[in-house]
Amino acid sequence: MLRSCAARLRTLGAGRGGARPPAGNPGPAQRWFSSEKLSANDRSLPNPSWNKDLRLLFEQFMKKCEDGSWTHMPSYSYKNTLSTQDFTTLIRDGKLPNKHLSQAQLFTRSYEEGLGFEYVMFYNDAENRTICFFQGGPYLQGAPGFLHGGAISTMIDATLGTSAMIAVGIVMTANLNITFKRPIPLGSAVVINSQVDKIEGRKVFVSCNVRSADEKTVYTEATSLFIKLEPGKSLT
Numbered sequence: 001m002l003r004s005c006a007a008r009l010r011t012l013g014a015g016r017g018g019a020r021p022p023a024g025n026p027g028p029a030q031r032w033f034s035s036e037k038l039s040a041n042d043r044s045l046p047n048p049s050w051n052k053d054l055r056l057l058f059e060q061f062m063k064k065c066e067d068g069s070w071t072h073m074p075s076y077s078y079k080n081t082l083s084t085q086d087f088t089t090l091i092r093d094g095k096l097p098n099k100h101l102s103q104a105q106l107f108t109r110s111y112e113e114g115l116g117f118e119y120v121m122f123y124n125d126a127e128n129r130t131i132c133f134f135q136g137g138p139y140l141q142g143a144p145g146f147l148h149g150g151a152i153s154t155m156i157d158a159t160l161g162t163s164a165m166i167a168v169g170i171v172m173t174a175n176l177n178i179t180f181k182r183p184i185p186l187g188s189a190v191v192i193n194s195q196v197d198k199i200e201g202r203k204v205f206v207s208c209n210v211r212s213a214d215e216k217t218v219y220t221e222a223t224s225l226f227i228k229l230e231p232g233k234s235l236t
């Protein structure tokens with residue numbers, strides 16, 4: 001099952017509305033979200049820290065992958081992987097913060113198993129939607145017993161960023177507007193349901209809500225603007 005989802009993932013184009021990259025020349029989204037040789041390090045697969053709800057949601061959506069309507073997105077810490085090099089080579093215009101890169105890891109994958117961000121994302125091409133199932137561990141506490149707002153914002157940014165990146169390619173967050181409606185209990189599984197609302201030139205408008213696993217409680221709502229980066233244009 002994992003293999004069939006991974007195979008479908010490799011067919012995912014780098015940009016909606018743009019030409020899909022030719023075979024043998026994968027676009028950035030393909031390179032970031034698919035990597036057979038790294039599959040042993042895929043952090044989006046269940047581990048012993050996942051609670052029952054997170055496991056159930058994962059299993060439900062892996063089943064949905066079987067008919068091709070949804071795609072499971074592998075996730076790595078990308079320590080020293082091609083994706084970091086791609087980003088810096090294409091975008092940073094030679095001005096690289098090299099001295100830190102050797103230790104760099106994706107923030108959301110930098111905690112030990114179960115302590116921080118445990119999550120998995122799935123993508124629906126027809127509906128232009130990315131869904132993230134997220135369980136925040138004990139190191140993400142804000143108010144006692146609840147998730148820190150910064151941790152929630154981080155996962156929202158990651159989910160919305162993934163939606164935007166699948167839609168147009170390499171993006172960065174320009175703004176992120178969040179309404180915290182209810183606190184999220186530490187260790188509970190939540191559903192971040194995101195969609196691309198509009199694309200105007202390089203601007204990608206995305207939105208999401210965060211709900212409990214049973215969908216009854218709306219914890220958070222957010223809208224965001226991502227900007228597609230221009231290759232060769234320095235960010236600094």
Ligand SMILES: CCCCCCCCCCCCCC(=O)SCCNC(=O)CCNC(=O)[C@H](O)C(C)(C)COP(=O)(O)OP(=O)(O)OC[C@H]1O[C@@H](n2cnc3c(N)ncnc32)[C@H](O)[C@@H]1OP(=O)(O)O
Nearest residue numbers: 032083084087157158161162172173174175227229230235
């Ligand atoms: C890398 C590997 C990734 C692996 C994948 C894993 C995770 C994936 C997910 C990870 C997720 C994590 C993601 C992160 O953590 S990203 C980290 C947080 N974000 C940043 O650090 C971004 C900092 N900002 C910038 O670098 C630039 O401002 C950007 C690149 C965003 C735009 O600078 P650029 O020079 O390119 O564009 P421009 O200035 O010509 O503007 C272009 C147009 O956009 C409009 N505009 C601009 N800003 C705003 C604004 N704030 N509100 C409203 N509008 C705005 C602007 O008016 C103009 O419109 P128009 O005049 O054309 O109509």
